[in-house]
Amino acid sequence: MQTLALIGCGAIAEAVAGYLADHDSVELGVVIVRPGSDEKARSLFGEDIEIASTFDDVTRQVDLVVDCAGHEALREHGEVFLSKGINLLTVSSGALADAGLFDRLAAAARLGGAQLRVVSGAIGALDALSAGSVGTLTKVTYRGRKPPQGWRGSPAETKLDLDALTEPAVHFSGNARDAALQYPKNANVAASVALAGIGFDDTEVELIADPGVQRNVHEVVAEGDFGRSEFRIEGDSLPDNPRSSALTAMSVVREILNPTSPIVI
Numbered sequence: 579m580q581t582l583a584l585i586g587c588g589a590i591a592e593a594v595a596g597y598l599a600d601h602d603s604v605e606l607g608v609v610i611v612r613p614g615s616d617e618k619a620r621s622l623f624g625e626d627i628e629i630a631s632t633f634d635d636v637t638r639q640v641d642l643v644v645d646c647a648g649h650e651a652l653r654e655h656g657e658v659f660l661s662k663g664i665n666l667l668t669v670s671s672g673a674l675a676d677a678g679l680f681d682r683l684a685a686a687a688r689l690g691g692a693q694l695r696v697v698s699g700a701i702g703a704l705d706a707l708s709a710g711s712v713g714t715l716t717k718v719t720y721r722g723r724k725p726p727q728g729w730r731g732s733p734a735e736t737k738l739d740l741d742a743l744t745e746p747a748v749h750f751s752g753n754a755r756d757a758a759l760q761y762p763k764n765a766n767v768a769a770s771v772a773l774a775g776i777g778f779d780d781t782e783v784e785l786i787a788d789p790g791v792q793r794n795v796h797e798v799v800a801e802g803d804f805g806r807s808e809f810r811i812e813g814d815s816l817p818d819n820p821r822s823s824a825l826t827a828m829s830v831v832r833e834i835l836n837p838t839s840p841i842v843i
Contacts, residue, residue, distance in 0.1 A: 580838065583608035583630075583640040585655055586647025587619040589819035590669060593827035594646060594834075595623055603838040607638045610655065633658040642667060644830060649673035649762050652683075660686040660694060667833055669826055671696045671769040675758035675778050697833050700823030701767045701796050703809035704774040711775050713803030718775040719782040720754065720768050723795040726787045728815075732764050738787055746788040754781035761785065767796050775800060794823060 580603065584591050587609060598604050608628045609619045616629045630636045633655065643659045645652050645668040652670040659666050660683060674680045674696070687694050698704045707718070726740040734740065734749040750757055755778035758769040765785070772781040788795075793812040800807050816822045836842050 581607040589816040591646035597831040657686040663690040672758035708774040710804040715802035721797040723786040750785035757783040
């Protein structure tokens with residue numbers, strides 16, 4: 579049985595714990611949260627869960643740490659767990675646009691003989707993209723389209739009148755590194771596409787506020803030695819957080835369960 583430590587007690591962490599509740603091969607043993615969030619964590623995950631705020635507070639042995647809390651959580655906790663030889667699963671791919679953090683996490687993983695595994699999150703087709711990168715990828719473009727209200731709390735608010743839009747409007751056009759750094763709560767998909775394909779600096783990104791869509795729409799177009807691919811997905815958000823994809827939580831669960839599955843795709 580795997581014993582997990584979850585980082586965070588938000589909508590994604592709650593959904594992950596809910597999906598795992600019926601799986602006997604996995605036990606949620608520890609939840610790592612900010613000081614002051616203990617009561618919320620116990621209300622979500624139960625009284626038997628160990629609550630911690632740092633690695634040093636964890637007394638139970640854990641097999642896998644799962645970051646469901648965002649970029650700052652990966653910055654705060656990633657290195658220490660990896661350097662201690664504990665694999666870390668993360669939804670915070672956008673944080674890796676920070677080259678310094680990328681290098682520190684990679685060094686910590688090598689030191690501990692562990693892995694930082696980035697889940698596919700809200701997007702699909704990353705397996706084909708990463709396979710294509712074994713050859714030469716000549717172009718990768720990611721386009722993210724959300725209803726105007728889905729961009730609340732992002733730089734889009736300073737570039738567009740989100741309440742007045744009557745047609746689609748591009749509020750970011752550039753590379754994946756800039757997208758991930760400027761939109762830390764919205765551009766994890768762009769970062770994941772970059773990591774799977776030709777990197778942060780060469781992946782083209784457009785972010786669009788579109789009053790004509792009801793779901794978050796992700797499109798990836800890639801060209802290279804393998805040929806050409808186009809992928810589009812319209813994803814629903816988690817009920818408690820319009821910025822978090824339901825598929826992200828599902829992808830975390832799938833990655834957790836893979837090591838215990840007799841046949842893996």
